[in-house]
Amino acid sequence: QQQVKQSxxxxxxxxxxxxxxxxxxxxxxxxxxxxxQQFPGKGPALLIAxxxxxxxxxxxxxxxxxxxxxxxxxxxxxxxxxxDSATYFCAAFYSGGYQKVTFGTGTKLQVIP
Amino acid sequence: xxxxxxxxxxxxxxxxxxxxxxxxxxMNHEYMSWYRQDPGLGLRQIYYSMNVEVTDKxxxxxxxxxxxxxxxxxxxxLESPSPNQTSxxxxxxxxxxxxxxxxxSGTRLTVV
Numbered sequence: 001q002q003q004v005k006q007s008x009x010x011x012x013x014x015x016x017x018x019x020x021x022x023x024x025x026x027x028x029x030x031x032x033x034x035x036x037q038q039f040p041g042k043g044p045a046l047l048i049a050x051x052x053x054x055x056x057x058x059x060x061x062x063x064x065x066x067x068x069x070x071x072x073x074x075x076x077x078x079x080x081x082x083x084d085s086a087t088y089f090c091a092a093f094y095s096g097g098y099q100k101v102t103f104g105t106g107t108k109l110q111v112i113p
Numbered sequence: 114x115x116x117x118x119x120x121x122x123x124x125x126x127x128x129x130x131x132x133x134x135x136x137x138x139x140m141n142h143e144y145m146s147w148y149r150q151d152p153g154l155g156l157r158q159i160y161y162s163m164n165v166e167v168t169d170k171x172x173x174x175x176x177x178x179x180x181x182x183x184x185x186x187x188x189x190x191l192e193s194p195s196p197n198q199t200s201x202x203x204x205x206x207x208x209x210x211x212x213x214x215x216x217x218s219g220t221r222l223t224v225v
Contacts, residue, residue: 006155034213043117043203043216044156089155101146101214102172105155 004092006104019077021107023090032093035075039086080111115140119204119217134189134220136204144207145187149200194224
């Protein structure tokens with residue numbers, strides 16, 4: 001059973017455009033929602049994260065929007081650049097106890113000039 | 114430099130030959146975890162550990178073993194590898210309390 005559903009699977013955006021990736025979760029015990037960025041040949045790197053007590057978090061061109069009632073969260077990349085081309089994973093943590101985490105299946109983003 | 118180090122980066126082995134992938138972190142993190150990454154399936158947690166001698170199964174533990182005898186090390190053991198364990202493996206560590214995981218660079222394993 002997939003507890004975190006991520007969409008779309010792939011995304012092509014023009015340079016300067018907005019990239020939007022969505023995730024939905026099922027388990028209301030999750031209490032920490034990070035996004036990871038992965039370049040080919042590298043491990044995933046933490047990009048930005050949010051807790052469910054806030055509805056939005058912004059860091060530079062990257063914004064997480066969180067809708068607790070709908071159990072959904074999304075990543076917005078403003079002014080997308082070719083260097084943003086990577087695979088993005090959302091994740092949901094249960095931080096109590098054993099740091100159980102579930103990842104989405106990933107979105108391959110391509111930003112074209 | 115704060116990092117998670119995995120070795121080897123690439124490994125080709127034959128079915129049934131025991132192997133160990135090492136993982137070490139220098140950040141004094143409490144939590145460590147192993148993941149496998151397969152196309153279309155994302156990252157799936159194999160095992161995780163919240164401290165020395167404390168480990169638990171993730172979502173896909175079958176065919177794998179782990180141990181945490183020291184805080185910094187968390188090796189992944191495949192006692193009898195099979196071709197369906199061909200995958201890209203990542204080790205990661207976290208300080209806990211909701212801190213995100215720091216990932217290693219990965220180990221690409223091929224079992225023939």
